[in-house]
Amino acid sequence: MQTQRMWNGARAAAAVGFAVAVALNATSGQAQATRTVWDGVYTTAQAERGAKNINACTVCHGENLRGGAGAPAIAGNDFLFGWNAKTAGELFTYIRQEMPPGQAGAFSEEEYAEILAAMLRASEFPASETAELKPADLAGITILREKP
Numbered sequence: 001m002q003t004q005r006m007w008n009g010a011r012a013a014a015a016v017g018f019a020v021a022v023a024l025n026a027t028s029g030q031a032q033a034t035r036t037v038w039d040g041v042y043t044t045a046q047a048e049r050g051a052k053n054i055n056a057c058t059v060c061h062g063e064n065l066r067g068g069a070g071a072p073a074i075a076g077n078d079f080l081f082g083w084n085a086k087t088a089g090e091l092f093t094y095i096r097q098e099m100p101p102g103q104a105g106a107f108s109e110e111e112y113a114e115i116l117a118a119m120l121r122a123s124e125f126p127a128s129e130t131a132e133l134k135p136a137d138l139a140g141i142t143i144l145r146e147k148p
Ligand code: HEC
Pocket: 054, 056, 057, 058, 059, 060, 061, 070, 071, 072, 073, 074, 079, 082, 094, 095, 099, 100, 101, 115
């Protein structure tokens, strides 16, 4: 029951978010639909580039990003539970401002986007053939633990 209520709450929040996104798009005149991480929002090539820098993260978060000594998982179910219904933009901001600890901002915006692509791949979200993850688009991409 509790879970059901939370789920309804999340759906209501998502509905509000969608309404806001539609309103914003109406004002800016851009036909930009709200997407989720299930829609293919990064490319395999981009995730591969991110994988080259991901040892800056795996050193704490574990080889497959499923958690390491003293650091939580940053891929997979447990991680996604905490970030469900938030946007990829919020996650991106967190990573850029906090990670790696004491070295925040160690990478360029583009490199952090590649790292995020590698994280999404590690969580087994589908890749796109063509659509790379772009920092400007991240606020319009919702993280959903389960496929809608
Ligand atoms: C020195 C160890 C260390 C390194 C290196 C590191 N992290 Fe972390 N990370 C942590 C710890 C510890 C936490 C938990 C912080 C907290 O709860 O306040 C964390 C939290 C996170 C979270 C939030 C997890 C959640 O469940 O909300 C994300 C996302 C994250 N790290 C991503 C990264 C990425 C991406 C990199 C590489 C660029 C990285 N981290 C490098 C130690 C590290």
